[in-house]
Amino acid sequence: MKNASSHKQPGVRDSFGSSFGVLVALAGSAVGLGNLWRFPYLVGQNGGAAFILIYLVFVCLLGLPILLSEFIIGRRSQASARAAYKTLAPGGSWGFAGILAIVCCTLILSFYSVVGGWGIDYLFKAVRFDFTRESGAPLDTMFSTFSTSTWRPLICHTIFLALTAGIVISGVKNGIEKFSKVMMPVLFLIILGIAIRSLTLPGGGAGVDYLFKPDWSKVTTDTFLAALGQAFFSLSLGSGMVITYGSYVKKDANILSLGAQTALADTVFALIAGCAIMPAVFAFGISPGEGPGLVFITLPHIFGQLPLGGVIAIFFFVALLLAALTSSISVMEVIVAFVIEEFKMKRRTAVIVVTLSIWALGCLCSLSLGAVDGLKLFGKTIFDLFDFVSANVLMLIGGLIVVLFVGWKLGKKDVHDELTNGGKLPIPEWFIDLLLFLLRFVAPAAILIIMIFQLLK
Ligand code: PFF
Numbered sequence: 001m002k003n004a005s006s007h008k009q010p011g012v013r014d015s016f017g018s019s020f021g022v023l024v025a026l027a028g029s030a031v032g033l034g035n036l037w038r039f040p041y042l043v044g045q046n047g048g049a050a051f052i053l054i055y056l057v058f059v060c061l062l063g064l065p066i067l068l069s070e071f072i073i074g075r076r077s078q079a080s081a082r083a084a085y086k087t088l089a090p091g092g093s094w095g096f097a098g099i100l101a102i103v104c105c106t107l108i109l110s111f112y113s114v115v116g117g118w119g120i121d122y123l124f125k126a127v128r129f130d131f132t133r134e135s136g137a138p139l140d141t142m143f144s145t146f147s148t149s150t151w152r153p154l155i156c157h158t159i160f161l162a163l164t165a166g167i168v169i170s171g172v173k174n175g176i177e178k179f180s181k182v183m184m185p186v187l188f189l190i191i192l193g194i195a196i197r198s199l200t201l202p203g204g205g206a207g208v209d210y211l212f213k214p215d216w217s218k219v220t221t222d223t224f225l226a227a228l229g230q231a232f233f234s235l236s237l238g239s240g241m242v243i244t245y246g247s248y249v250k251k252d253a254n255i256l257s258l259g260a261q262t263a264l265a266d267t268v269f270a271l272i273a274g275c276a277i278m279p280a281v282f283a284f285g286i287s288p289g290e291g292p293g294l295v296f297i298t299l300p301h302i303f304g305q306l307p308l309g310g311v312i313a314i315f316f317f318v319a320l321l322l323a324a325l326t327s328s329i330s331v332m333e334v335i336v337a338f339v340i341e342e343f344k345m346k347r348r349t350a351v352i353v354v355t356l357s358i359w360a361l362g363c364l365c366s367l368s369l370g371a372v373d374g375l376k377l378f379g380k381t382i383f384d385l386f387d388f389v390s391a392n393v394l395m396l397i398g399g400l401i402v403v404l405f406v407g408w409k410l411g412k413k414d415v416h417d418e419l420t421n422g423g424k425l426p427i428p429e430w431f432i433d434l435l436l437f438l439l440r441f442v443a444p445a446a447i448l449i450i451m452i453f454q455l456l457k
Contacts, residue, residue, distance in 0.1 A: 074246020
């Protein structure tokens, strides 16, 4: 298979500066709203521990192999999502997978930046102690009034996107890596602190049981689909992100260890986020099945009643915002890298074009939640549609193509070469055979079965 360093444009392609930098950038992409917003509410809607166990199995059996495959494609090609396929399989139609990845990232960033904007608004509210003041806006209607209004969510969406663009414009090493290096440890400490507070609340034990004692009677085919979609979303799989970041990774880095550490960091963050939220939810006798409003409706109630809740609220929304930003920069980078390589644009111009396009789509997402009637397609608001199509359809198709490409088109020699850095790292043969087995048979079968179930519903 052609090694694509020829594709590299000297002086144009950026790269990460250190292995720790790559790891925090990857973990920064993986740890995001998916962990702090999506994971807790999916756990709550799908019955707790059983969902978590299914999720963990998917992360190990599918998530990690797909993560490694994307890494292999990215580092071997040294190119962005679409060019990567075209470089490794010239003349074939695999480049189409790259286009799917760009569409997927476009949809994700559109609704993601709206939710990131909500985080900014809630941080303002927290700083004003709105959740704890008697005279603050009523908590019950606070979220629906805000999210269905016109201007405030749009202004916050604009600020969030501008922050994202500001980091991406500075490049991979000076923007993405620097920002993630400082912010990821801060984020970890905040979430850990809140989890300890929540776990020590009287009555919080019921929340721990809910997180760790499975009730299998609640499991349906929907649980499997939700868990698989969440594993893809949380690890940023099938979206071209790992391919793009992988292309910035140096040739001597150990991608197996980077992949494993990323998956581990993401899972640990999700579990700590669960421990930060569920014990408090149970301690205050609130239902965990609130859905997407869990973080924005249920938690403010809890902050209102918790001793020092006002201060904890500030920390929580700072963490939410940081997590969202370290992920949104990675989604934007996928699209920007594509625009730079395909249209030979300068980074600055590419960032401006991408930001304006996403801004317009994000406005549609935000307005579809209630401010403008009829912004619906296939019975879903544009916001829900973008979320559903990206996490439950495009990322799965993207992941399927990735495993077929690496399992069948590239094959053992390329996988071996990339994982061992051309024979320099001692990775046992059986591990590579097991990985290939998962990529060739288990992963495609699992993804297809779940997608067929979803279609039949
Ligand atoms: N993994 C991110 C999260 O959990 O919030 C979301 C995400 C980031 C998805 C980057 C896709 C992506 F390319």
